[in-house]
Amino acid sequence: MTGYKVANGNGTTNGTNGSTNGNKSAEYIAQENPTMCSRDCCSGPGGSRKGNTCTDKKGAKAGSLNTEKIIPTPQSLLGNGKILCEITPEELRALRVLNEDTYPYEVIEEIADFITKGSGMRPKIGIICGSGLGSLADIIQDPKIFEYEKIPNFPVSTVEGHAGRLVVGTLEGATVMAMQGRFHFYEGYPLAKCSMPVRVMKLCGVEYLFATNAAGGINPRFAVGDIMLMHDHVNMLGFAGNSPLQGPNDPRFGPRFPALVNSYNKDLINKAIEIGKAMGIESNIHVGVYSCLGGPNYETIAELKALRMMGVDAVGMSTVHEVITARHCDMKVFAFSLITNKCATEYSDKKDEEANHDEVMAVAKNRQKACCELVARLIREIHSASA
């Protein structure tokens, strides 16, 4: 095979003829090597890293293990437009999707088909569970569960408090699908990939997006455990030239230049305020502006001061790109932040004023009952109004 050949186990570097080459530390090689395929399993020292399960070494002679390390290059995999290793067209397509920032309509359609056929449902309401709020999906009845890693072309969750499962079922009579685990920009995913599941929801039949998050309270009136109903956002990643809608626009999802005023459905906000009153938690319910930063670090005092001056009430690391994607494809949006920590806007040496993810998770756990009730009651209202 072809590839990029580097130092072998002796610390020496081999040229194409296998001899030591003092001038180069590594060089491009083009040769047939019957003992290795070009996949990970054979690229480690001594051949297979995954328990010698490789089946591509048909020509290998017993005892002829090659200790040279071959790092595949694009050129080594593609020769005259032909794939030189054994890879099926489906695997090749999956690799392409994995490497692209945006998902073609057809791939999203396939994922949606996989979910609607697998669950036998066309959900009407989509829920995205924020950090520590996975219990929003636990109250779904007759759940059909899809692990992210088993959904074709789906990313995987890497953050604690985000289980990585899609739960489809019914809640208060309505058909719902919930993401127990979202994708964040700081995990290394481009924004279009972070919010791709919203488009999957759309093609599954979802009309309403419920997006939830854990957030730091910047508004001094907010207390830990309060719920802020989002009525607007400041898209800091957008200020920096980043958008989930970047790249070619597919009009089957929505227009090139969508308007975002009135993104957060006023009827749903008003209904949620009424529900908060009925639950006896009206003093813990606020309406405000959320801003998403890239993370994963929490904000500096100067950043928090600046956000406050801009009119931001709560800060987090998600949701905005999901809302943009949902509005682009004309979904109705309801979103709230659970205030898991108060953000300091004055300098202090107090360690307990520093945000940390354990605290975020603990507060979310404590408040999950109230969050679940709010969501369930609002879904009941939507469902009964449409019945």
Ligand SMILES: O=P(O)(O)O[C@@H]1C[C@H](O)[C@@H](CO)O1
């Ligand atoms: O997924 P959300 O926005 O709820 O998670 C927040 C933001 C970070 O992922 C994490 C920080 O503690 O919680």
